[in-house]
Amino acid sequence: MVKLERVIASAPAKVNLALRVGGIRQDGFHPLDTVFEALDLFDDVTATPAAELSMEITGIGADLPCDHTNLVLQAAQLLQRVTGTTRGAHLSVTKRIPVAGGMAGGSADAAATLVALNALWELGLSTEELMELGAQLGSDVPFALQGSVARGTSRGEALEAIKPGAMHGWVLLTNPVGLSTPAVFRKFDDLSPDVGEPTSTQDLCRAVEGDDLAKIGQLLANDLEAPAFALRPDLAEIIVALQTVGHGVVLSGSGPTIAVLCKISQLESLSAELANAFPELSVVSAVGPTAGAHIRQQN
Ligand code: C5P
DSSP: OOOOSOEEEEEEEEEEEEEEEOOOOTTSOOOEEEEEEEEEEEEEEEEEEESSEEEEEEETTTTSOOSTTSHHHHHHHHHHHHHOOOOEEEEEEEEOSOTTSSSOHHHHHHHHHHHHHHHHTTOOOOHHHHHHHHHHHOTTHHHHHHBSEEEEETTTTEEEEEOOSSOEEEEEEEOSSOOOHHHHHHHHHHHOTTOOSOOOOHHHHHHHHSOOHHHHHHTOEETTHHHHHHHOHHHHHHHHHTTTSTTEEEEOTTSSOEEEEEOGGGHHHHHHHHHHHOTTSEEEEEEEOOBOSEEEEEO
């Protein structure tokens, strides 16, 4: 068989329609009940054969470290370790998903790396096997591989697919200054020391199977809003100002990205309106749900 010379894989950003958080576990993670939706905003990873592992980043995250702290190299090393392959690769990441934005950009890059190298190195791993490896890299990586809409429990990696009843428009207000996920969870612990199990997202899951955006909008919720707003009061002001816009508004993940749900037909006008109202933020429009990590091109 002819060996591949280049594989390009894409993986999506996510928004959490709900992120319900329980009290911290012994392993330092928090039990979650969350609903993820994959958006049509993708990072790409281009993998080419090389003797060793190396990586570079172009696009919005060009200043991020390209060493062993990057999930891209961690994903490649994990694949080498579990499969025993001696092959290497150069990995070039094109980033479009905001960095430290609560949209799982780092997890998307890890997911795209797993998919690209599985093909380049002819490893033949199934999506389920890649998802198991992905869970070792980060709580959001299995969802970046699966895509569409899913309920996530445990620390977010245990997924139950949800069949969505409609496509959704999202106007994303991304912030130039990111937020650290561990810092937001630590603030959550300070503010809610006695919390038990996370609130159930079952009602939202049923609503997402239907096509009533107003109903979905009413059930958007994020328990990390209070700690994120305590760290960044500017975000609270923005979300208050957006209460009557679209069908609902929610902080995405641990923030600082704020997501407004709307009809797809409203996306263009609402994006223009919000770009005008918040000139200090970047406004991005997206549609969901979309596919998980996949190969876009190989030759
Ligand atoms: O799993 P991931 O590496 O993306 O998590 C990053 C950090 O977010 C963890 O180190 C932890 O501080 C926090 N986290 C958590 N509970 C979760 C998921 C993440 O406390 N369920």
